[in-house]
Amino acid sequence: MPRCRTTCSIACRQRCERTVLPLLERIAELDAGVMLDAGCGDGETARRIVEAVGAVKRLVLVDIDAAALDEARDQFEGLADRLEVAFRVADVTQLPFAADSFDSVLLSDVLHHSGDPQQALTQCARVLKPAGILLFSEMVCDELSGPEAVGRDLHHFKSAIDRLCGVPHQNTLPRPVIEAALASAGFETLWWQRERFDPARPADPDGRRRIAAREQFLETYLEHAEQLPQYASLRKQAAFLNYRMLRCGFTEAPELRVIARKLAI
Numbered sequence: 277m278p279r280c281r282t283t284c285s286i287a288c289r290q291r292c293e294r295t296v297l298p299l300l301e302r303i304a305e306l307d308a309g310v311m312l313d314a315g316c317g318d319g320e321t322a323r324r325i326v327e328a329v330g331a332v333k334r335l336v337l338v339d340i341d342a343a344a345l346d347e348a349r350d351q352f353e354g355l356a357d358r359l360e361v362a363f364r365v366a367d368v369t370q371l372p373f374a375a376d377s378f379d380s381v382l383l384s385d386v387l388h389h390s391g392d393p394q395q396a397l398t399q400c401a402r403v404l405k406p407a408g409i410l411l412f413s414e415m416v417c418d419e420l421s422g423p424e425a426v427g428r429d430l431h432h433f434k435s436a437i438d439r440l441c442g443v444p445h446q447n448t449l450p451r452p453v454i455e456a457a458l459a460s461a462g463f464e465t466l467w468w469q470r471e472r473f474d475p476a477r478p479a480d481p482d483g484r485r486r487i488a489a490r491e492q493f494l495e496t497y498l499e500h501a502e503q504l505p506q507y508a509s510l511r512k513q514a515a516f517l518n519y520r521m522l523r524c525g526f527t528e529a530p531e532l533r534v535i536a537r538k539l540a541i
Contacts, residue, residue, distance in 0.1 A: 308332040308409070309379025314368045314400055315339055315386030319348025322382055325411070326359060335359060336378075338366040369395040373403045380409040387414045387454070388435070391444040397461035406540040410463055415529040416470070418450035423475035426526035430490065430517055437501050437510065451532055463536035475527035487521045494518065 308329045313322040316337035326332045337348050345363045352361045366372050368383070369392050381400045390396040400410060417428045431448060438445035449457075451470065458465065476486035494514045501507050520526075 310334045310377070311336070311380045311382065312371075312373070312378045312400075312403060313337045313382045313384075314371065314396070315383065315389065316348050317341075317344050317384075319344075319351035321384045322348075323351045323355070325382065326355065332359060334362075336362045336364065336373075338364045338368070338371070340365065340367050367391075369399060371399045371403050375402050376405045377403045378408060379405055380411065382411045384411070384413045385415065388446045388448050389444060390446070393446065393449070394457050394460065397457050397463070401462045401538050404538040406538060408538045410458075410534070410536040410538065412458070412532075412534040412536060414454055414532050415448045416451045416454065416532045417448040417529060418452070420529070421472075421475070421527075423477070423525045423527045424472070424529055426517070426520045426524065428529045429520075430494070430526060431529060433494070433510075433513055433517060434497055437497060440504055440506060441500055448529055454532060458534065458536055462539050464539050465534055465536050467535045469533045471531045471533065473527045473530070475525045476521075477525040478522050483525055487525065490521060490526065491518050 308325075308331050311322075311326075311332050311334070313319070313335065316322055316339045319337055322335060322337060326335060335352075337345065339345050339348070342365050345365060349363060352359070355361065364372070368386055368390050381404055383396070383400055387393045387396060404410065415431070420428060428448060435445040435447055455465070476483040476490075478484055478487060494517060498507075498510060498514055501510050504510075
């Protein structure tokens with residue numbers, strides 16, 4: 277399946293800004309030790325954290341997408357003299373590392389891209405040392421405003437197309453479900469934050485620009501489904517999403533950020 281790498285990369289960078297910056301002041305004193313970025317994408321989130329946390333001794337970045345790892349390598353070219361970095365193609369639900377291998381794990385907006393979210397968290401706990409730290413962020417789909425509900429449904433529309441094309445991409449989860457999954461995997465939450473984002477509103481010129489860009493994104497993403505029997509239905513769904521954006525605007529779903537510790541058994 278062809279992917280909208282440019283459009284997705286822009287969205288990922290914007291989400292990285294929103295995800296990392298609020299975490300930095302919380303983790304500046306963290307002894308990150310040997311860190312794993314499980315599902316690193318283009319590596320920008322890990323790079324920003326490494327630059328803020330001086331105590332990262334070694335960093336391992338894994339992603340199921342080899343092209344994403346190539347982008348991640350570019351992120352770390354200038355840090356090779358001060359940090360040992362390794363890259364590996366791997367699935368977060370089947371991490372190829374021994375138990376208790378890492379002092380910290382970063383799992384940023386990965387859960388809904390995994391084939392089994394609970395297994396992904398369980399694997400992160402397995403490879404963490406006892407009392408190791410999980411830096412976690414994920415979109416949530418509960419307690420939404422009108423524009424947030426549109427943003428959730430825009431994301432679920434994209435994830436539905438991905439699944440029809442054989443790409444693992446789950447719908448986003450409500451916060452209580454994520455919290456229960458973290459606890460089930462053996463994590464204790466030390467700190468959490470739920471952040472909301474400014475909506476694009478149709479009455480505002482910048483809002484109309486953002487809405488037009490999202491309409492174009494929907495049109496481009498629909499091209500992946502042109503040969504599918506569900507194409508006509510998906511086009512109707514896209515038209516209704518465009519209508520909703522023009523009526524009440526949209527914004528990204530809220531982001532849940534968590535710093536958690538692996539419980540010692």
